[in-house]
Amino acid sequence: MTNAGDSSGGQPHDALFRLVFTDPENAGSELRSVLPQELAARIDLDGLVLQEGTFVDEVLRHRQTDVLFATTVGDRDAYLYVLIEHQSRPDPLMAFRMLVYQVRIWERHLAERQPESGGRPLPLIVPVVIYQGRRRWSAATDVAELIDIDTQVAAAAGRLVPRFGYLLDDLTVVDDAQLRQRPLSPAARITFVMFAHAPDDPDVTRWLTEWVDDLSAIDRRRLEGVFQYLVRVSVTPVDNLVRFAGKLGPEAEEIAMTTADQLIAQGHDKGRTQGRAEGRAEGRAEGRAGLLLDMLAVRFGDLDADLRSRVEHATTEQIAVWSARLVQGAATIEEIIE
Secondary structure (H helix, E strand, O other): OOOOOOHHHHHHHHHHHHHHHOOHHHHHHHHHHHOOHHHHHHEOHHHOEEEOOOOOOHHHOOOEEEEEEEEEEOOEEEEEEEEEEOOOOOOOOHHHHHHHHHHHHHHHHHHHOOOOOOOOOOOEEEEEEEEOOOOOOOOOOEHHHHOOOOHHHHHHHHHHOOOOEOEEEEHHHOOHHHHHHOOOOHHHHHHHHHHHHOOOOOOOHHHHHHHHHHHHOOOHHHHHHHHHHHHHHOOOOHHHHHHHHHHHOHHHHHHHHHHHHHHHHOOOOOOOOOOOOOOOHHHHHHHHHHHHHHHHHHHHOOOOHHHHHHHHOOOHHHHHHHHHHHHOOOOOHHHHOO
16 A cells, blocks of 8 residues: 655554554455455455565665455465555556565465465465555556567567556545545545645644544544654644544543653654743643643633643643543543642
């Protein structure tokens, strides 16, 4: 599967992709969307089993992430191989790379399983590339298109010209309405929405409201992954994200605040929290104080000057305690700040 942009060397995209698509249910929902209907009906998409390891070359792992699932077609072994590319432009050698990866899968299969006598030794592999870049996919989808011969030589060579294709899901030509119509799991759909819209967006909350139903259906672990991705690849102020999360409910609000706090501590806030001198303890306290004040205002309305001053001059430890009381459902400001 491929993704828009090269932010953080592809790492935020890689983390969200693996978090979501190593789950058989989420991967299966995407495969149902892209496989030919007749083929999908013959593959056991409900019995996908994630396989360990990667087949991507070491030098390409900053821009490519892959997952492999074992399954069956009828009573025969089969594999479904899904790859995401973190480049913003199509890779002209993708057909060749996918062929190399498929050969590696076959080699591992043969090393692990003794072929039955008289049977065909190689299982079916269905390779899928999903692309969400800045321009439409234009690279070859069959290795035959990469062979440097003219049409007359190709005709004379016949079967000597190797053919190997892969399924391409070019998300640059799929709009939001079409994405909603696909039989995707909520986590898979939200992941594609993130990849398409979030990188470098100054305020993702403008369009996040359109995806509340899917966000509300995601489990806590993957919702954490979504908020981590948003903080790292967009330039949306953290307090905007936390306010939006409050619309999803107390748990989502807690997740957003915790994520913001963790990433601020790690230096990934990219200047989103006002007044924080990066890497300095007093800066972190000021940033967390501003975030807490914003959340108190969302919950309780306008805050008096004395309360604001008390929070602004609090230590990091005090703010952490007060923030915990807020997300744990304290009913009044007095219960939060004693």
